[in-house]
Amino acid sequence: MIISFEGIDGSGKSTQIELLKDYFKLKSIDAIFLREPGGTELSEQIRTILLDNKNVINPISEILLFEAARADLTEKVIIPEHNLGKIVVLDRFYDSTTAYQGFGRGLDLQIVDSMNKFATNNTIPDLSFYLYISYNVSLDRNINKNYDRMESSGEEFFKNIITGFDQIAINNPKRFHKIDGKLHSTEIHQKIVEIIETKLSVNKNINNLSEKKNG
Numbered sequence: 194m195i196i197s198f199e200g201i202d203g204s205g206k207s208t209q210i211e212l213l214k215d216y217f218k219l220k221s222i223d224a225i226f227l228r229e230p231g232g233t234e235l236s237e238q239i240r241t242i243l244l245d246n247k248n249v250i251n252p253i254s255e256i257l258l259f260e261a262a263r264a265d266l267t268e269k270v271i272i273p274e275h276n277l278g279k280i281v282v283l284d285r286f287y288d289s290t291t292a293y294q295g296f297g298r299g300l301d302l303q304i305v306d307s308m309n310k311f312a313t314n315n316t317i318p319d320l321s322f323y324l325y326i327s328y329n330v331s332l333d334r335n336i337n338k339n340y341d342r343m344e345s346s347g348e349e350f351f352k353n354i355i356t357g358f359d360q361i362a363i364n365n366p367k368r369f370h371k372i373d374g375k376l377h378s379t380e381i382h383q384k385i386v387e388i389i390e391t392k393l394s395v396n397k398n399i400n401n402l403s404e405k406k407n408g
């Protein structure tokens with residue numbers, strides 16, 4: 194199973210991923226946790242370039258760098274680990290590109306979609322959790338933070354990204370779960386666990402059925 198976490202900077206993704214890590218450990222569920230861009234040596238190097246405030250990067254170069262990092266991570270880690278039966282948990286995946294480079298930077302959404310599919314070899318998460326917070330809440334939460342190159346992009350950029358994530362939620366009602374990021378973190382965690390447990394039990398029933406069918 195592949196699970197991704199999405200939302201603007203400061204929405205609580207890392208907090209929820211840490212809680213999920215503890216939960217899987219407690220349940221002895223084999224899971225691997227990765228962040229985007231990152232997770233391989235090459236992708237971490239690309240991450241450094243993308244977040245460096247000194248770099249001036251145009252939107253086309255920016256999307257190509259994000260997709261290059263993603264293609265490396267998908268081929269070297271996500272697909273092999275998924276094929277081994279592990280749960281792969283991603284701190285961001287291609288929906289971030291749709292929201293940030295498509296809606297945020299204004300790149301053509303059909304081209305962004307094709308690039309996402311090309312970079313991931315059509316890999317689609319089974320579940321995505323979108324933690325929704327407003328731009329103002331994000332500002333409050335990040336008040337003491339040193340902003341990286343992406344985070345320095347301004348109010349209009351982030352408002353367009355929120356519109357983007359909301360649109361992705363509308364377009365993918367089964368996969369993309371929008372959760373109020375202002376709820377208490379334990380409440381958010383409980384909602385996430387409930388949705389994962391339901392998905393795991395549905396998958397288990399499907400596997401049992403196909404085992405029976407194959408004798």
Ligand code: ADP
Pocket residue numbers: 200201202203204205206207208209334335374375376377378381
């Ligand atoms: P992200 O990984 O999405 O950037 P973080 O998990 O790092 O977000 O959270 C950003 C800030 O908001 C941190 O200071 C964190 O403690 C705080 N935070 C996370 N979840 C919540 C929540 N549900 N309610 C209030 N504050 C939160």
Ligand code: TYD
Pocket residue numbers: 200201202203204206207228229230259285286287289290291293294343344
């Ligand atoms: P990161 O530290 O992972 O995000 P966060 O602040 O939420 O913990 O930084 C990654 C930045 O890159 C973040 O601002 C979102 C942005 N991004 C894109 O613009 N496009 C993408 O495809 C991805 C994966 C991230």
